[in-house]
Amino acid sequence: MSDHNVKEIRVGLATCGIASGGRPVHEAVHEAARRHGLHVPVKAVGCSGLCHQEPIVEVVSTDGRRQVFGGVRPAEARRIVRDCVTPRGMVGKAMAWAGRMADLLLSDEAWVSVKPFAAHPESATEAGQAGEQKLIVLENCGQIDPLCIDEYLARGGYAALRRCVADMTPQQVIDAVTQSGLRGRGGGGYPTGLKWATARSQQDSTRYVVCNADEGDPGAFMDRLVLESDPQRVIEGMAIAAYAIGAAEGYIYIRAEYPLAVRVLREAIAQAERAGYLGQGILGTGFSLRLHVMEGAGAFVCGEETALMASIMGRRGMPRFRPPYPAESGLWGKPTSVNNVETFACVPWIVRHGSAAFAAIGTERSKGTKVFALAGRIRRGGLIEVPMGTTIRDVVENIGGGMHEGRRFKAVQIGGPSGGCIPASMADLPIDYEALTRTGAIMGSGGLVVLDDSDCMVDIARFFLEFTEKESCGKCTFCRVGTRRMLDILERLCDGKGHPEDLDDLEMLCDQVRHTSLCGLGRTAPNPVLTTLRYFRDEYEAHLQGRCPARKCKALIAYRVTDTCIGCTRCAQRCPVQAIQPTPYEQHTIDAEKCIRCGMCKAGCPADAIVVE
Amino acid sequence: MTKAKRQPVDEPIDLAAVDNIVRRTGTTADAAIPILQAIQSHFRYLPQEALEHVCRTTEITAAQIAGVSTFYSQFRHKPVGRHMVRVCHGTACHVAGAPLITEALRRHLGIDDDHEDTDADRLFTIEKVPCLGCCSLAPCMTIDDVTYGKLTPHKATMIIDKVRKESGR
Ligand SMILES: Cc1cc2nc3c(=O)[nH]c(=O)nc-3n(C[C@H](O)[C@H](O)[C@H](O)COP(=O)(O)O)c2cc1C
Numbered sequence: 074m075s076d077h078n079v080k081e082i083r084v085g086l087a088t089c090g091i092a093s094g095g096r097p098v099h100e101a102v103h104e105a106a107r108r109h110g111l112h113v114p115v116k117a118v119g120c121s122g123l124c125h126q127e128p129i130v131e132v133v134s135t136d137g138r139r140q141v142f143g144g145v146r147p148a149e150a151r152r153i154v155r156d157c158v159t160p161r162g163m164v165g166k167a168m169a170w171a172g173r174m175a176d177l178l179l180s181d182e183a184w185v186s187v188k189p190f191a192a193h194p195e196s197a198t199e200a201g202q203a204g205e206q207k208l209i210v211l212e213n214c215g216q217i218d219p220l221c222i223d224e225y226l227a228r229g230g231y232a233a234l235r236r237c238v239a240d241m242t243p244q245q246v247i248d249a250v251t252q253s254g255l256r257g258r259g260g261g262g263y264p265t266g267l268k269w270a271t272a273r274s275q276q277d278s279t280r281y282v283v284c285n286a287d288e289g290d291p292g293a294f295m296d297r298l299v300l301e302s303d304p305q306r307v308i309e310g311m312a313i314a315a316y317a318i319g320a321a322e323g324y325i326y327i328r329a330e331y332p333l334a335v336r337v338l339r340e341a342i343a344q345a346e347r348a349g350y351l352g353q354g355i356l357g358t359g360f361s362l363r364l365h366v367m368e369g370a371g372a373f374v375c376g377e378e379t380a381l382m383a384s385i386m387g388r389r390g391m392p393r394f395r396p397p398y399p400a401e402s403g404l405w406g407k408p409t410s411v412n413n414v415e416t417f418a419c420v421p422w423i424v425r426h427g428s429a430a431f432a433a434i435g436t437e438r439s440k441g442t443k444v445f446a447l448a449g450r451i452r453r454g455g456l457i458e459v460p461m462g463t464t465i466r467d468v469v470e471n472i473g474g475g476m477h478e479g480r481r482f483k484a485v486q487i488g489g490p491s492g493g494c495i496p497a498s499m500a501d502l503p504i505d506y507e508a509l510t511r512t513g514a515i516m517g518s519g520g521l522v523v524l525d526d527s528d529c530m531v532d533i534a535r536f537f538l539e540f541t542e543k544e545s546c547g548k549c550t551f552c553r554v555g556t557r558r559m560l561d562i563l564e565r566l567c568d569g570k571g572h573p574e575d576l577d578d579l580e581m582l583c584d585q586v587r588h589t590s591l592c593g594l595g596r597t598a599p600n601p602v603l604t605t606l607r608y609f610r611d612e613y614e615a616h617l618q619g620r621c622p623a624r625k626c627k628a629l630i631a632y633r634v635t636d637t638c639i640g641c642t643r644c645a646q647r648c649p650v651q652a653i654q655p656t657p658y659e660q661h662t663i664d665a666e667k668c669i670r671c672g673m674c675k676a677g678c679p680a681d682a683i684v685v686e
Numbered sequence: 687m688t689k690a691k692r693q694p695v696d697e698p699i700d701l702a703a704v705d706n707i708v709r710r711t712g713t714t715a716d717a718a719i720p721i722l723q724a725i726q727s728h729f730r731y732l733p734q735e736a737l738e739h740v741c742r743t744t745e746i747t748a749a750q751i752a753g754v755s756t757f758y759s760q761f762r763h764k765p766v767g768r769h770m771v772r773v774c775h776g777t778a779c780h781v782a783g784a785p786l787i788t789e790a791l792r793r794h795l796g797i798d799d800d801h802e803d804t805d806a807d808r809l810f811t812i813e814k815v816p817c818l819g820c821c822s823l824a825p826c827m828t829i830d831d832v833t834y835g836k837l838t839p840h841k842a843t844m845i846i847d848k849v850r851k852e853s854g855r
């Protein structure tokens with residue numbers, strides 16, 4: 074009845090897609106496809122990384138051409154589908170016409186044009202996050218239905234596991250990973266091959282693989298989106314690791330705050346078992362692997378490997394002293410290799426394409442690519458993957474699209490609570506484990522929050538200390554008490570009540586907490602403070618003098634109505650504490666005594682007449 | 687909106703549900719966290735009676751339960767309101783103004799005691815959470831299973847009113 078060259082239509086339904094209204098769009102596409110007689114799969118896919126453009130609809134042609142539409146609403150989705158079909162014959166034309174009229178009746182937006190843009194880095198030319206990306210971990214994300222193992226298989230999935238169990242000895246697998254130069258993506262950057270070799274060399278033959286999907290950095294979601302969008306890749310990576318170290322059982326420890334990822338993962342494991350890639354006698358060999366999913370319970374410190382294992386064993390997630398390292402003595406005292414989601418996700422690619430191909434990407438000591446959750450004050454946020462060695466400036470300006478109108482790039486926060494702020498003046502730094510560590514920040518697991526001149530660096534330091542103070546498990550005194558003392562000082566500074574000696578005290582506390590804590594949480598907790606002190610000391614000094622240069626700290630700012638006020642009274646209506654008297658058609662004033670600086674007036678002012686000073 | 691303070695209904699705790707959970711998860715010490723999670727997802731908090739029942743019927747000791755259930759921030763020992771409001775306080779949301787959102791919501795719902803997180807009607811419980819994973823929509827929050835992004839304090843309070851209306855108050 075109709076001619077078309079459409080192979081399939083994809084709608085992004087990872088958490089970001091759903092949150093932006095992807096479900097009704099998915100339904101609209103379905104419904105429109107039925108109405109227009111377009112019998113092609115309408116797939117719910119994961120995230121293609123372009124979170125800022127969700128909901129995203131992608132039309133894939135039989136010749137492999139892909140058209141991506143961003144910011145799609147249901148009415149537009151219907152139009153996209155309709156434009157896919159060229160009706161044939163009188164009946165078809167009449168039906169198409171009827172469909173068009175129905176669209177018009179259903180919504181007056183039916184003819185608003187939807188601008189397609191090239192989204193996927195591979196094919197990107199226009200508005201998307203173009204250019205410098207290289208997809209290894211994300212190669213399937215947003216393109217396959219995560220709940221369909223056949224789609225993963227069709228893209229070369231499980232070829233790597235097959236090659237490992239059929240043609241390679243465990244030692245050869247370890248050698249391949251070692252030669253690729255792969256280092257842990259969970260933050261520490263420990264060579265993965267070495268960790269596996271240690272686990273393999275232990276006497277005890279009961280061994281475990283553990284996937285760390287706890288993703289604690291409160292500004293990062295790489296691991297979650299990978300698990301939601303391409304779970305089989307992580308499972309395959311784990312299976313290869315299990316084969317290499319000789320484990321027959323594995324755990325995936327995942328944050329309970331990730332309900333969709335948990336569901337997808339459970340289903341993916343069941344499918345892999347049915348297809349013979351997990352379970353007894355994998356691919357007809359003697360190798361077996363059972364995977365368990367363990368949901369975390371909301372403790373940041375459980376991302377630390379020894380705390381994570383305590384949690385799997387049903388205890389409080391308290392880290393313990395290392396050595397012995399988990400690879401020597403982990404779960405129930407057995408050798409255990411704990412690796413991050415992204416680390417596992419790199420492994421199948423390495424086996425398929427060879428170690429040399431992976432080692433060819435990146436810098437001297439940091440190989441391959443790194444996924445970042447790009448967020449904050451940039452135009453295009455989302456999930457990106459860049460070769461190691463890419464500069465911060467490239468990421469912020471070319472991939473992220475730079476700052477919003479009128480704003481100045483100030484810093485990037487990298488590595489979350491364990492990381493630090495790198496100032497814009499150092500933006501030409503390459504992304505490389507050692508280079509980032511030298512700045513006082515760390516590579517971290519992939520949180521990258523861009524800050525502009527409206528962000529207060531003292532407030533950022535306070536924010537992270539509030540986080541680590543709350544999340545400190547309390548085992549080490551300096552971590553427990555020291556972070557509290559540091560937070561006290563930072564709160565005092567933000568309140569404009571700082572003492573001149575506070576900055577020196579802060580530095581001293583940083584030093585003590587760093588050197589007397591058992592685990593990485595305490596050892597790295599000072600980083601956000603130290604880096605901001607090092608690169609933005611002037612802001613700290615301004616706070617000592619009672620000024621917040623970014624006009625962020627509540628105690629140090631005042632709201633004022635300027636003479637562009639049109640006297641519409643909206644601010645007065647919104648003010649929750651009646652600090653503004655409604656004076657129609659006259660300039661309003663704010664009672665500074667009553668004002669609680671909640672920002673409601675400014676956000677609602679149609680004339681932009683309210684300023685903060 | 688009724689102003690009168692309504693007490694949580696003291697329904698007897700359904701211990702058969704706890705038995706079912708234990709049957710599914712097993713009774714060993716390493717089942718502690720999954721058991722607590724299942725109890726919480728059933729009752730929406732951890733009723734004391736249910737916890738005592740777990741001690742009686744499994745190998746898990748009262749000390750382990752107390753230790754574990756207070757260590758992890760997911761576990762709640764108090765009943766919650768009908769709707770869970772989770773305001774993201776991750777890095778991206780913090781810089782985009784999450785503190786103002788939480789304050790506006792608490793003020794709007796008349797929750798002024800710092801130790802309280804539920805409104806007098808027991809309709810909404812407000813919780814601060816780290817990253818919801820929608821950083822490009824910051825600041826954001828979820829109410830039950832629905833995520834709302836690009837919030838302003840005003841928009842957030844309007845959403846609360848809408849949800850309240852839909853639940854018939
Ligand atoms: C406080 C703290 C939190 C951590 N959080 C995570 C996390 O969320 N995800 C992760 O993969 N690793 C995290 N780690 C690192 C782990 O301890 C461990 O090094 C990592 O899982 C090893 O995997 P990899 O070698 O693949 O990086 C954390 C470490 C510390 C000290």
Ligand code: FES
Pocket residue numbers: 291292293774775776777778779780816817818819820821822824825826
């Ligand atoms: S910081 Fe709020 S969603 Fe990530």
